[in-house]
Amino acid sequence: MSRLYNKHIIVAISGGIAAYKSAELVRLLKTAGAQVEVVMTRGATEFITPLTLQALSGNPVHQHLLDPEAEAGMGHIQLARWADAILVAPCTAQVMARLAQGQADDLLGTLCLATTAPILLAPAMNQAMWADQATQTNANTLTTRGLKLLGPADGEQACGDVGPGRMLEPSELVAGLAQTFASHRLQGRKLVITAGPTREAIDPVRYLSNHSSGKMGYAIAQAAVEAGAKVHLISGPTKLATPQDLTCTQVNSATEMLAASQQACADADIFIASAAVADYRPAQVAEEKMKKTAADAGMTLQLVQNPDVLATIAQQYPALTCVGFAAETEKLLEHAQAKLHRKQVAMIIANDVSDTSIGFNSDDNQVHLVTAHGTETLPRLSKTQLARQLIDRISQLEQ
Ligand code: CTP
Numbered sequence: 001m002s003r004l005y006n007k008h009i010i011v012a013i014s015g016g017i018a019a020y021k022s023a024e025l026v027r028l029l030k031t032a033g034a035q036v037e038v039v040m041t042r043g044a045t046e047f048i049t050p051l052t053l054q055a056l057s058g059n060p061v062h063q064h065l066l067d068p069e070a071e072a073g074m075g076h077i078q079l080a081r082w083a084d085a086i087l088v089a090p091c092t093a094q095v096m097a098r099l100a101q102g103q104a105d106d107l108l109g110t111l112c113l114a115t116t117a118p119i120l121l122a123p124a125m126n127q128a129m130w131a132d133q134a135t136q137t138n139a140n141t142l143t144t145r146g147l148k149l150l151g152p153a154d155g156e157q158a159c160g161d162v163g164p165g166r167m168l169e170p171s172e173l174v175a176g177l178a179q180t181f182a183s184h185r186l187q188g189r190k191l192v193i194t195a196g197p198t199r200e201a202i203d204p205v206r207y208l209s210n211h212s213s214g215k216m217g218y219a220i221a222q223a224a225v226e227a228g229a230k231v232h233l234i235s236g237p238t239k240l241a242t243p244q245d246l247t248c249t250q251v252n253s254a255t256e257m258l259a260a261s262q263q264a265c266a267d268a269d270i271f272i273a274s275a276a277v278a279d280y281r282p283a284q285v286a287e288e289k290m291k292k293t294a295a296d297a298g299m300t301l302q303l304v305q306n307p308d309v310l311a312t313i314a315q316q317y318p319a320l321t322c323v324g325f326a327a328e329t330e331k332l333l334e335h336a337q338a339k340l341h342r343k344q345v346a347m348i349i350a351n352d353v354s355d356t357s358i359g360f361n362s363d364d365n366q367v368h369l370v371t372a373h374g375t376e377t378l379p380r381l382s383k384t385q386l387a388r389q390l391i392d393r394i395s396q397l398e399q
Helices: 017-031 049-056 075-082 093-101 107-112 128-129 133-144 171-178 213-228 254-265 311-317 332-343 385-399
Strands: 007-012 035-040 085-093 119-123 153-156 162-166 190-195 200-203 207-208 229-233 247-250 270-275 280-282 301-304 321-328 346-350 368-371 374-377
Touching: 007 017, 007 049, 007 075, 007 107, 007 311, 017 035, 017 171, 017 321, 035 107, 035 321, 049 119, 075 107, 085 107, 085 385, 093 119, 093 133, 119 171, 128 133, 162 190, 171 200, 190 254, 200 280, 207 270, 207 280, 213 229, 213 385, 229 254, 247 254, 254 270, 270 311, 280 311, 301 368, 301 374, 311 321, 311 385, 332 346, 332 368, 346 385
Parallel strands: 007 035, 007 085, 085 119, 190 229, 190 270, 229 247, 270 321, 321 346
Antiparallel strands: 153 162, 200 207, 280 301, 346 368, 368 374
């Protein structure tokens, strides 16, 4: 289930008897490590209480289109952006009809229109309703538009009928959802990625560092695993849990990061430098804890430049597809293009760190992809969604 680890999943529950199974669905998603927000239609609350879903998801349930508690009444747009996937379970015949028409008169309909994330539907209805031409036409319209149907299953129904229309079991829905995050784009490729900050020791208890959380690099590593790559993550100190199914080497300083990268890249195909490497380190590391001197005496630290991990790797392994980041506060594209040439890499992912709503510690990011062929601007996305897009674009660099 590791594919769902840390994924932002919206479980949208509509008004059908299978809604009682959605409680188990939410529980299983949480067990798989997903972050879950629950949306309920008015009909759904007739079958199961929001309190149950709140307790299981750990978050208040969203029921209204214009949520006065959400900033500027735009909670639905924030939710739509936050989602890595939306799973409508159960999805009634009526909700299918409304989604097929693109109706946006409630929270569920609006979210499905406003999101760029994959939408999965778990149909649940009487077998005759499922078989009806109107429902079948709606199902076709929705799948043609890229929505994915999970089920329905065949069998005995709550109303006593037997036939296709039952909602899949929660465990089957979780497996189907996890499948959405798998691709084979990087099957058989080895990818090395640096992430997080570096720490440059001053003495045994102090260091120079920066605010990098490592979230972007870890999300890319996870997306690369999902795309079938063999991944080696070289991480500076972060508070993040190590993703599963990859090799992780923990380092502290830029020098350690370079040594680990040089070793890992010897048989790699792609190198992505997402780490916020300290440009300088103290010229000398004091062996003992440094003591304060007289109250009025200042202190001067002499710094020397660190190796550039990305540029060194790109030079040492010319056949490797190298990708770097450029975090800038001004002249974003100009600096990014300069870095592309200076470091001799295939792509620079540029982001504006002067905007505090994206970048370093935020969950969202918005970037521009600069290559020798031009610049592509991606929309603002959650780091997980962005990571998947980046892996998609980076896999195309190799072709
Ligand atoms: N980088 C690196 N080693 C360094 C410095 C940077 O590998 N010592 C990598 C980063 O991981 C990133 C890219 O180079 O992918 C650009 O990093 P950035 O800090 O934006 O640029 P710098 O090269 O440090 O240039 P400047 O500080 O002048 O902006």
